[in-house]
Amino acid sequence: MEFERLPTVPTADEILDRSFRRAAKKMKEKINKDRANEEFVRAVRSAVHDRLVYIIRGFPEFDELPQFYREMTDILFGIERIRQSLGAVGWAAKHAGMIGGDLAFRARKSKDSLSVRKQAVARIASIVHQIDDDLRFLNEVRNVLRNLPHIEDAFTIVIAGYPNVGKSSFIRRVTGAEPEVASYPFTTKGIIVGHRKIGRERAQFVDTPGILDRPAEERNVIERQALSAIMNVANVVLFIIDPSGHCGYPVEVQRRLLEEVRGLVSVPVIVVANKSDIMDSSEDLRMSTGTGEGVREVLDLLLSYRPKPTRRPPAEAPLQNR
Numbered sequence: 245m246e247f248e249r250l251p252t253v254p255t256a257d258e259i260l261d262r263s264f265r266r267a268a269k270k271m272k273e274k275i276n277k278d279r280a281n282e283e284f285v286r287a288v289r290s291a292v293h294d295r296l297v298y299i300i301r302g303f304p305e306f307d308e309l310p311q312f313y314r315e316m317t318d319i320l321f322g323i324e325r326i327r328q329s330l331g332a333v334g335w336a337a338k339h340a341g342m343i344g345g346d347l348a349f350r351a352r353k354s355k356d357s358l359s360v361r362k363q364a365v366a367r368i369a370s371i372v373h374q375i376d377d378d379l380r381f382l383n384e385v386r387n388v389l390r391n392l393p394h395i396e397d398a399f400t401i402v403i404a405g406y407p408n409v410g411k412s413s414f415i416r417r418v419t420g421a422e423p424e425v426a427s428y429p430f431t432t433k434g435i436i437v438g439h440r441k442i443g444r445e446r447a448q449f450v451d452t453p454g455i456l457d458r459p460a461e462e463r464n465v466i467e468r469q470a471l472s473a474i475m476n477v478a479n480v481v482l483f484i485i486d487p488s489g490h491c492g493y494p495v496e497v498q499r500r501l502l503e504e505v506r507g508l509v510s511v512p513v514i515v516v517a518n519k520s521d522i523m524d525s526s527e528d529l530r531m532s533t534g535t536g537e538g539v540r541e542v543l544d545l546l547l548s549y550r551p552k553p554t555r556r557p558p559a560e561a562p563l564q565n566r
């Protein structure tokens with residue numbers, strides 16, 4: 245995913261310190277004082293300009309992102325607000341470039357190249373400081389986005405249920421290789437996202453964040469929206485119940501959550517009772533993600549909800565004129 249390579253966004257002072265240090269080094273290469281001052285201005289100008297452009301290029305084109313990222317980004321930060329901040333960075337890059345270029349030229353012509361150099365430092369610093377809030381905001385965005393789980397536009401099974409019912413164990417069981425441990429911004433707990441190849445396709449299994457373990461009324465607007473963004477990517481939902489109550493939540497409470505989850509989605513919700521090794525259940529579907537018993541059947545049922553490959557309907561025999 246693009247976000248993983250999103251570089252840190254430095255603060256205004258970090259950008260300036262680095263650029264001035266680089267420029268000071270460049271300046272030492274010139275023996276003539278005026279030339280040295282001109283070189284300093286040029287170097288600051290290009291260091292600042294290039295760094296700002298690099299920041300902008302690091303962010304992906306939001307319109308082209310998979311739906312989940314678009315929605316999550318919009319819920320958490322507002323895509324429009326991110327665009328505005330990127331626009332401000334673009335403005336600063338342009339102006340630092342123009343003013344720096346202009347002052348470098350003046351330093352060359354001036355009798356007092358030192359004062360032109362000082363002027364350049366002040367003006368470029370002022371431009372970069374003006375976007376300090378934008379830079380800090382973009383870095384916050386970056387820190388959250390790069391830790392989002394990898395969720396593609398693919399056949400998706402969302403796993404819901406209370407904590408400790410066996411959601412992660414299920415995903416581990418069915419996705420073979422070590423699945424990704426990620427986190428949503430509203431939980432510190434690691435959530436598991438896994439993929440499984442089925443023929444040429446991939447199915448993805450998405451854990452739900454620790455939003456579901458609190459009553460719906462206690463969730464804030466962002467949590468509610470985020471939950472619906474996650475539920476939105478589901479082609480089918482697997483709701484896991486722990487009839488043993490070992491998870492710490494009585495079965496009745498778990499059933500209430502099941503009803504709530506049903507209300508959140510328009511796709512099928514499959515219910516399975518887990519931990520069959522320690523507790524039987526009247527549920528039609530039972531499994532143990534501990535021993536593996538029944539897991540295959542649950543998986544097969546889930547995979548049966550894959551959209552059928554669209555085959556072209558057989559061409560109708562042309563009507564023949566007789």
Ligand SMILES: Nc1nc2c(ncn2[C@@H]2O[C@H](COP(=O)(O)OP(=O)(O)O)[C@@H](O)[C@H]2O)c(=O)[nH]1
Nearest residue numbers: 407408409410411412413518519522532533534
């Ligand atoms: N006895 C038993 N314990 C299980 C089973 N599945 C999971 N557990 C245990 O339940 C706890 C929570 O499992 P986990 O998969 O992390 O649940 P999650 O919070 O829903 O992701 C762990 O200690 C597991 O070892 C099962 O089928 N049988």
Ligand SMILES: [Mg+2]
Nearest residue numbers: 411412435436
């Ligand atoms: Mg878990």
